[in-house]
Amino acid sequence: DAGVIQSPRHEVTEMGQEVTLRCKPISGHNSLFWYRQTMMRGLELLIYFNNNVPIDDSGMPEDRFSAKMPNASFSTLKIQPSEPRDSAVYFCASSTRTGEDSGNTIYFGEGSWLTVV
Amino acid sequence: EDQVTQSPEALRLQEGESSSLNCSYTVSGLRGLFWYRQDPGKGPEFLFTLYSAGEEKEKERLKATLTKKESFLHITAPKPEDSATYLCAVRGHQGYSTLTFGKGTMLLVSP
Numbered sequence: 001d002a003g004v005i006q007s008p009r010h011e012v013t014e015m016g017q018e019v020t021l022r023c024k025p026i027s028g029h030n031s032l033f034w035y036r037q038t039m040m041r042g043l044e045l046l047i048y049f050n051n052n053v054p055i056d057d058s059g060m061p062e063d064r065f066s067a068k069m070p071n072a073s074f075s076t077l078k079i080q081p082s083e084p085r086d087s088a089v090y091f092c093a094s095s096t097r098t099g100e101d102s103g104n105t106i107y108f109g110e111g112s113w114l115t116v117v
Numbered sequence: 118e119d120q121v122t123q124s125p126e127a128l129r130l131q132e133g134e135s136s137s138l139n140c141s142y143t144v145s146g147l148r149g150l151f152w153y154r155q156d157p158g159k160g161p162e163f164l165f166t167l168y169s170a171g172e173e174k175e176k177e178r179l180k181a182t183l184t185k186k187e188s189f190l191h192i193t194a195p196k197p198e199d200s201a202t203y204l205c206a207v208r209g210h211q212g213y214s215t216l217t218f219g220k221g222t223m224l225l226v227s228p
Contacts, residue, residue, distance in 0.1 A: 031214050042220035056215065091160055095214060106216055108160035
């Protein structure tokens with residue numbers, strides 16, 4: 001079974017440009033997460049979807065960041081306009097169950113490496 | 118707010134030299150403590166989930182244990198292929214399905 005698929009794997013863009021990261025979760029998973037990883041702060045949750053609905057976006061740094069999940073098999077994370085401090089690895093992850101369930105494991109994609117110059 | 122602290126930040130071992138990684142946590146109502154392995158340029162790969170104090174899980178040369186305040190990842194007779202960053206994460210009562218991660222321990226095993 002295919003894992004979480006992310007694209008692009010690497011992106012270099014100029015400050016001020018729009019960046020769109022894409023994610024296809026594991027088939028049958030109904031929870032989707034966007035995390036950001038930096039050396040200084042480690043892995044931080046940006047936003048979490050349950051059944052395509054955003055549940056917790058308190059980790060989204062500012063209005064320049066937005067995320068959508070139009071259907072169960074696709075999500076995007078958009079940064080507009082991008083800034084050098086947005087340079088990081090952005091991970092998409094998914095899991096099978098939601099809510100108060102303790103046992104669901106979160107599976108990660110390979111990440112999108114973003115560099116804003 | 119859930120918090121996870123991992124130590125040491127980095128650890129260098131000789132092949133066959135056993136050691137332990139520490140994960141200290143504070144959480145309101147633990148609903149799972151997770152260990153992941155992350156190789157350079159890759160996403161975190163799931164290793165174990167522990168739910169209650171006293172629980173232990175094993176996989177090859179790795180054994181994870183849990184107390185009410187911390188978890189240990191014991192590495193017995195490590196090999197160079199065990200070199201990776203090991204991440205600890207917790208799911209608390211208020212975190213829905215999300216995980217709060219520590220910054221990880223970077224392990225290097227030399228032949």
